[in-house]
Amino acid sequence: MSPPFGLAPAPPAPRAVGLEAIYGWLMSGRQGYANDDALARMLVSQLLGEGSLPVGLGLSPDAYAELKARHFPGSVLPPIRRPPPVWDARLLEEKDELIALLDEHRAGQDRSESWLSVIVATGCLANDHLWQDLGLWSRRDLSELMARNFPALAARNDRDMKWKKFLYKQLCEREGVYLCRAPSCAVCCDYAKCFGSED
Numbered sequence: 363m364s365p366p367f368g369l370a371p372a373p374p375a376p377r378a379v380g381l382e383a384i385y386g387w388l389m390s391g392r393q394g395y396a397n398d399d400a401l402a403r404m405l406v407s408q409l410l411g412e413g414s415l416p417v418g419l420g421l422s423p424d425a426y427a428e429l430k431a432r433h434f435p436g437s438v439l440p441p442i443r444r445p446p447p448v449w450d451a452r453l454l455e456e457k458d459e460l461i462a463l464l465d466e467h468r469a470g471q472d473r474s475e476s477w478l479s480v481i482v483a484t485g486c487l488a489n490d491h492l493w494q495d496l497g498l499w500s501r502r503d504l505s506e507l508m509a510r511n512f513p514a515l516a517a518r519n520d521r522d523m524k525w526k527k528f529l530y531k532q533l534c535e536r537e538g539v540y541l542c543r544a545p546s547c548a549v550c551c552d553y554a555k556c557f558g559s560e561d
């Protein structure tokens with residue numbers, strides 16, 4: 363499959379190429395790692411202006427370059443231009459705690475898990491559902507990513523809580539802070555905020 367851009371001198375606009383074509387081209391150079399697919403979806407979404415992650419997916423420039431070279435060698439993505447996001451300062455303080463939480467629960471199977479700790483924590487700073495902020499294509503993509511990379515943590519979400527709510531709740535519980543206003547979820551007026559549809 364010839365690349366729709368990147369290796370050509372004048373790549374066409376991503377939207378004109380289409381999401382599936384870009385995704386197919388990127389995946390044609392994949393290296394067979396478990397997170398290739400999820401990372402390709404995030405990168406393609408960014409090219410199309412979707413998701414809320416900053417350029418580099420929240421990683422350092424070196425880590426971002428390493429990620430692309432490892433998972434999609436030879437696929438030279440066009441520069442992604444988007445203004446840097448403005449994060450809520452309080453949430454920014456919790457980013458390192460989220461990274462630590464995710465790192466503690468890494469499956470230990472693949473190098474990319476540590477990058478995904480940072481990427482997922484960065485997505486938690488934005489305002490939509492986590493799978494949307496990450497530029498994934500469905501909630502299922504995110505559930506699979508969590509189960510694959512952070513299995514013990516994902517298994518704790520056995521009632522299918524919204525992922526962002528679930529992760530922040532883990533932080534609260536680690537700190538011994540319980541913000542829930544009801545004795546149980548079943549009688550809580552915030553139930554829909556925690557467990558409602560993420561589609």
Ligand code: SF4
Nearest residue numbers: 542546547550553556
């Ligand atoms: S539904 Fe209510 S009680 Fe359950 S986690 Fe959410 S806020 Fe807490």
